[in-house]
Amino acid sequence: KAGVTQTPRYLIKTRGQQVTLSCSPISGHRSVSWYQQTPGQGLQFLFEYFSETQRNKGNFPGRFSGRQFSNSRSEMNVSTLELGDSALYLCASSLAGGSNTEAFFGQGTRLTVV
Amino acid sequence: GESVGLHLPTLSVQEGDNSIINCAYSNSASDYFIWYKQESGKGPQFIIDIRSNMDKRQGQRVTVLLNKTVKHLSLQIAATQPGDSAVYFCAEKRGGYQKVTFGTGTKLQVIP
Numbered sequence: 545k546a547g548v549t550q551t552p553r554y555l556i557k558t559r560g561q562q563v564t565l566s567c568s569p570i571s572g573h574r575s576v577s578w579y580q581q582t583p584g585q586g587l588q589f590l591f592e593y594f595s596e597t598q599r600n601k602g603n604f605p606g607r608f609s610g611r612q613f614s615n616s617r618s619e620m621n622v623s624t625l626e627l628g629d630s631a632l633y634l635c636a637s638s639l640a641g642g643s644n645t646e647a648f649f650g651q652g653t654r655l656t657v658v
Numbered sequence: 659g660e661s662v663g664l665h666l667p668t669l670s671v672q673e674g675d676n677s678i679i680n681c682a683y684s685n686s687a688s689d690y691f692i693w694y695k696q697e698s699g700k701g702p703q704f705i706i707d708i709r710s711n712m713d714k715r716q717g718q719r720v721t722v723l724l725n726k727t728v729k730h731l732s733l734q735i736a737a738t739q740p741g742d743s744a745v746y747f748c749a750e751k752r753g754g755y756q757k758v759t760f761g762t763g764t765k766l767q768v769i770p
Contacts, residue, residue: 548701575756587702587747587760600757634701638756644690644709647756649701 546570548637548650556656562623565653569616569637576618577647578610581632590633593618622655630657670767677735679764681748684729688750692758693722693733697744702760705733705746735766743768 549568557563569576577600578590589602593612610620616637622629632654636647671677683691688710694702708715708722708731715722721734731748745763752759 577756577758579758579760586762587758589757589759592756594756600755602757636701636756636758642754642756645756646704646707647758649694649703651699651701 548635548648550633550635550650550653552653553651554654554656556658557625559625559627559657561625562621563625563655564619564621565633565635565655567618567620567635567637567650569618569635570648573637573639573648574616575638575640575645575647576612576616577636577638578618578620579634579636580604581634581652582630587634590620625657627657629655631655667762668765668767670769671738672769673738673740675738677733677738677742677766679733679735679746679748679766681731681733681761682729683731683748683750685750685752686726686729688752689754690751691722691724691731692749692751693720694747694749694760695742695744696747696763702747738766738768740768740770742766 551566575594577592581587592600596612607623612618632652634652636649638645638647690707692707693705696702706717706722719736723732745765747763748761749758
């Protein structure tokens with residue numbers, strides 16, 4: 545059974561550009577969450593999608609957005625990139641949306657903004 | 659702000675010894691507490707979780723203890739191996755949602 549797949553693995557963008565990251569959850573999983581990991585702030589929750597609906601959102605500016613498709617695949621978009629957006633972006637999927645189901649993480653997309 | 663935090667940023671243990679990683683939390687409304695292991699270049703990997711109405715849970719070589727009185731969580735790793743070297747995060751979920759709130763992490767270094 546394939547794990548959570550994130551593409552691309554590495555990305556370099558220029559300040560002011562926008563970027564789209566992709567996450568394919570484990571087959572059958574309906575919940576997808578996104579996290580940002582930086583040395584200074586640690587792992588921070590961005591948002592969670594379940595059945596194509598955003599259920600939870602972290603404290604990030606509106607430049608960060610996401611969506612989920614009918615096949616549960618998810619994308620997150622960051623517009624008007626800033627240097628501080630450089631981070632490892634992690635996606636996690638779980639079978640259901642409840643807190644009693646385990647979240648499986650992908651290897652992440654390393655975004656560097658120059 | 660964060661509701662979970664770790665006592666030590668780095669822990670060094672001799673191979674074969676037991677490791678204990680500690681974590682304090684502030685919110686009593688958590689449903690689950692989880693321990694994750696993150697190796698370099700990889701995403702967090704689930705180790706073990708414990709429901710908030712339990713005190714102890716055991717897995718393979720790992721035990722999680724929850725003390726709700728003092729709001730303290732610990733991860734015990736028996737017979738620590740070099741492959742256990744990683745950053746360990748305690749985390750929590752609440753409200754029935756998948757949102758995971760992570761602590762700052764403890765780097766475990768296993769000395770051969």
